[in-house]
Amino acid sequence: GENVEQHPSTLSVQEGDSAVIKCTYSDSASNYFPWYKQELGKGPQLIIDIRSNVGEKKDQRIAVTLNKTAKHFSLHITETQPEDSAVYFCAATPAGGTSYGKLTFGQGTILTVHP
Amino acid sequence: DTEVTQTPKHLVMGMTNKKSLKCEQHMGHRAMYWYKQKAKKPPELMFVYSYEKLSINESVPSRFSPECPNSSLLNLHLHALQPEDSALYLCASTSPGNTIYFGEGSWLTVV
Numbered sequence: 001g002e003n004v005e006q007h008p009s010t011l012s013v014q015e016g017d018s019a020v021i022k023c024t025y026s027d028s029a030s031n032y033f034p035w036y037k038q039e040l041g042k043g044p045q046l047i048i049d050i051r052s053n054v055g056e057k058k059d060q061r062i063a064v065t066l067n068k069t070a071k072h073f074s075l076h077i078t079e080t081q082p083e084d085s086a087v088y089f090c091a092a093t094p095a096g097g098t099s100y101g102k103l104t105f106g107q108g109t110i111l112t113v114h115p
Numbered sequence: 116d117t118e119v120t121q122t123p124k125h126l127v128m129g130m131t132n133k134k135s136l137k138c139e140q141h142m143g144h145r146a147m148y149w150y151k152q153k154a155k156k157p158p159e160l161m162f163v164y165s166y167e168k169l170s171i172n173e174s175v176p177s178r179f180s181p182e183c184p185n186s187s188l189l190n191l192h193l194h195a196l197q198p199e200d201s202a203l204y205l206c207a208s209t210s211p212g213n214t215i216y217f218g219e220g221s222w223l224t225v226v
Contacts, residue, residue: 036217044217100213101148101207101215102163103207103215105158
């Protein structure tokens, strides 16, 4: 089955700095890679996702890159703000059919942005 | 619209009780899921309902029983749970665009 590794487990930055979180996956059949932000006491919130036919995607201060050959993808947050502080999870799932949506998550990264 | 609604938000139940968690979405999402999340851990898949077919994570004990009355509703029936089943239970669904969204979760405490 799929295995997703996520680093670092904790990340502390100053407000305005950039933050980068990296994930690797093992199953070459995976082709959908979402990133979720989870605040204390809440469910995971989708912040950005990427599919295997795309190398990079950007949404305002957030970007995701995917290297399918190396089987790794990364989340980039620029101009961090204290409200970005949360746990971030990467995930992977294989293409279509009955396997789609069976997300395998990384272990999570606790991001702390200091004012 | 990405709304996946879960009720109740909090549930406390005894080990002999029977209770249910409910999940609802009205966006035409084509598949729905139950995930379990323990503290400081990532979510783990329990069940998938896709096109009215159930897919089970074989490690999930039978005291958890999913039910999908229609394409907008997904229930999780709970019976004879153990204290170690206390966790955040998350419902998710896949949009027509194949994006996966989560609800806010139901916090379950088994006493």
